Amino acid sequence: MALSPAPTGRSRLPAVDRVLAWPALADLIAVHGRTGVLDAVRAELAAWRASDRAPDDPALCDGIVLRLRAAAQPRLRRVFNLTGTVLHTNLGRAPLPPQALEAISDVGAGACNLEYDLAGGRRGDRDDAVAGLLQRLTGAEAATVVNNTAAALLLALAALARRREVIVSRGELIEIGGSFRLPDIMREAGCRLREVGTTNRTHLRDHAEAIGERSAMLLKVHASNYRIEGFSAAAAEADLATLARQHGLPFVIDLGSGALVDLAAYGLPHEPTAAQALASGADLVLFSGDKLLGGPQAGIVVGRADLVARLKKHPLKRALRCDKLTLAALEAVLRLYADPDRLAAQLPALRLLARPAVQIEALARRLAPLLATWLGATAQVDVVPVRSQIGSGALPVEHLPSHALRLTPAGPKRGSGRALEALAARLRALPVPVIGRIADASVLLDLRCLEDEAGFAAQFAAGASA
């Protein structure tokens, strides 16, 4: 058929009703529903009309199929995190163990005893699913859980320090990415920030001199995503705890990542645990569920029973509470901690962090030829040593030895930003998108977090790529 110029071409496009009656569309309607197919038909016809292409029924039909396929793809999808940052906030932080996924599906599919005491046959407390486990694992008197640690801090400030002063070292007035800035959270909670000391050095006497009539709390915030080195000083937690006690003030530590076990036992750098923070004298300790703990997003609060009770009674607790899926997953993850010997095998976050570099290198050597074939002449592949990061603010300076596939674009423009971005975009366009990082004129795929080797390889197997 010859190309016909508009408006003749447009007028020859079939009507919506005629297209819907095509036999090929009957199957699509059975799968996607009539409304979805109708939307796709309308959109495809509109695109043809706008493009002045000559009507071509088979091509039109293909276009409709592609639109339906794209529309059926969930917006939130699994990806391969090969960035080298294990707990990557943009990629959903900790991967969950199968025990947590089973608990989510079990509890999510129907009714559960979320706020129901099965023994007594009366109303229960949703925190009960995890409070006992958290108390056992940290030595705390009491525990409660909210949506995330930013929420936990907001709640603790609002419940314990509204309209009063919270004393914090200037070295800890941090921003943790996004819009989480400590001074902003303080303001939103209705507290007055009382900064003490300097950015690099704050002494116990700085905290002591700031205590007065209006003081409500001493707060210590883990510096998370940066570290002050060299000429620096901070008051010891035990000393701050004693000072707080002398003045009848609560001492609260926002640990951020907050490990539940000593990571050194798994060959990782040491990170303070929630139990240690409590043992040093903190009245409340806050930490995240989806950072080093390796569970779902949650903000965990452990500590003194009277203070936890005040948090639980505050109206914000209702607004910030966790849902049953989170609590089910968190309980399942906390149960794994009861068996420290098998923890590294059972908890994906810890397993990935503790993964030996030699194992990652062997994986890289197995996969390199496959990638080389897939890329053909467009890029060169080699295996290089790299350093992974823990991520999410944990141990920002410590790095874990790892290995990556280094993909270096070939051709005259090989080092250009455009060539690198084109290569990265090709990897992101795979059925399960592959997310690497760009460094040194290459795309690096750090294989530390690649456990589904077969699924990954299948995407690059001969004939699998578009």
Ligand SMILES: *Cc1c(COP(=O)(O)O)cnc(C)c1O
């Ligand atoms: C990560 C972090 C937070 C925020 O935790 P979320 O669970 O992401 O809300 C708060 N404080 C510190 C010190 C952190 O490292």
